[in-house]
Amino acid sequence: NAGVTQTPKFQVLKTGQSMTLQCAQDMNHEYMSWYRQDPGMGLRLIHYSVGAGITDQGEVPNGYNVSRSTTEDFPLRLLSAAPSQTSVYFCASKTGHSGNTIYFGEGSWLTVV
């Protein structure tokens, strides 16, 4: 019963490098999203997807790209890492029906130096 799986758990990047955070869910959920969590700021939505082939921007999308080629996978790409992107990233999923529980992954700790 995997739920939402994120990799890697920890990553250190140099400024300007690019990388992809992987997210997969095995619950056949239509909706997937990426949040970042920073001290004192709660969880802020980066990008989300309501189904395969459909993505949209959240509250803080700049510097990040996403794609949704399958229902299961929703990778988050950092195009050119900046120290301001040092954060904890959470992938989440839920069914398409409004109000259903959002399931979060365990988080990915990213440090940009």
Place this chain on the structure above:
Amino acid sequence: GENVEQHPSTLSVQEGDSAVIKCTYSDSASNYFPWYKQELGKGPQLIIDIRSNVGEKKDQRIAVTLNKTAKHFSLHITETQPEDSAVYFCAASDSSGSARQLTFGSGTQLTVLP
């Protein structure tokens, strides 16, 4: 858009006492209010939620109250135990669109002292 404010940012209580965390929201269209618990090194997990047609909901030691007129909702934990120590987030969303976006509060670090 929606704005959710959460207070206090930190809360320490003695084991067995009650803890109350409060949130206010700005968008009167919001009608779904979940609470999440995040343990150290883990992702947030839903512990209780309430919809706008209900004023209060209980689940064992946890209860949530909602005042739609005043646009605030609260989490109440009774008979606190050390395992209740965690960060708690409130959130709010409306039913517009298909994505039903959640806006989160900034979190409350609850510490239950033995």
